[in-house]
Amino acid sequence: MVVLRNVSVACPADGSVVVRDLRLASRAGPTDGYEKQLRHHVVLPALVNAHDHLHQNGVPPLPQLAPFRNSYEWAAAFQDHFADAGVRAALSTPLTARLWQGGLKNALSGATTVMHHDRSHDAFDAANFPVRVSRPCTWAHSLHLQYGPDVVASFRASAAEVPWFIHLAEGVDALAAGELQELRQLGCLSGNTVLIHGVGLDDADVTDIVRAGAGVVWCPSSNLSMLGRTIAPHRLRALFDAGCLALGTDSRLTGARDLLAELKVAATHSDFSAHELLQLVTACARRLLRTAHCDDCIIVRERGADPFHGFDGLQRAQLRAVVRGGEPFITDPDFADWFAALGISCNAVWLDGQPKLCRSDALSADGVPAWTAEQGLTLQ
Ligand SMILES: [Zn+2]
DSSP states (O other): EEEEEEEOOOOOOTTEEEEEEEOOOOOOSSSSOOEOOOTTTTEEEEEEEEOOGGTTTTOOOOOOSSOOSSSHHHHHHHHHHHSSSHHHHHHHHHHHHHHHHHHHHHHTEEEEEEEOOSOOOOOGGSSSSSSSSSSEEEEEOOOSOOOOOHHHHHHHHOOOOOOOEEEEEEBBSSHHHHHHHHHHHHTTTTTTTEEOOOTTTTTTHHHHHHHHTTEEOOOHHHHHHHHOOOOHHHHHHHHHHOOEEEEOOOOOSSSSSSSSHHHHHHHHSOOOOOHHHHHHHHHHHHHHHHOOOOEEEEEEEEOOSSSGGGGOOOGOOOOOOOOETTTEEOOGGGGGHHHHHOOOOOEEEETEEEEEEGGGHHHHHSTOOOGSSSSTHHHH
């Protein structure tokens, strides 16, 4: 049995913090017992990233001089960018390796569950894929970009208990402002509808979303870089209070480096407390994504009196450990015995200049090294 002694177990859902021994069960079952004294450490549920496109995280972003009015203009401008040598090189990488790198990006930052807004892929079923991809889910891309499943057909084919995702109101112009009513007229606003972005929503739209019991995934970094604006704090508050809001990174094409960086941006552009921000990336996200509870967790050093406040400005290399399925995924070097006790092979790596141990089987996709595309991650 793995026992972490005297650790502060924090629960964002109810705000409780209890110092106790934490016992972790894993699929493999330890070959030896493992105990570690973790006084002055906090354990939190692992994070949930409610919006990403895993395969796009290694593609160089579109150079941009001024904000776009909406995402369709951004997508049109991107067409010329496909000729860029860096973009071509990234897109010529096998899809599995690209998805894997997106998984690594998330897992390294403590986000072990991710909503992937695109087609599903066999790689997600591999036990060593770096993250849990939220499923089942259904999706359309957006109302006006010709990509992915048909909007109405995909919504109608989705069971009422399965979340259906669509980019919506990703803009600051009249087109974006009209999209919620357009969606409603198509009959696609319901309790399982999850809207990504929502920058163009007004107060009446927010009321309609709350009344329908639908959800919104807020991606402030992406909004600010593409559009120069994001959802107003009072609308975020209304959505949060109704249990209709989660946080996502989007891909690095437009979004933050990872979910920890996104939390920092979210703190700057809202009135949410540290505790509420963590709810967005744990309990709130699970509710919107309708994902089952899991025991994944992250371990951090205590930073001040409020364990939730300790996440403010936290960077991925500062996480002491990311734990998936009761097993260490990436840790500081002093947890080496934990890997050994479970018989899990690990590699010594550098993560943003810090020495770490990462489980070996998560670094490569079918023998293709996926970690090489992840900036800041190198083998020692
Ligand atoms: Zn997106």
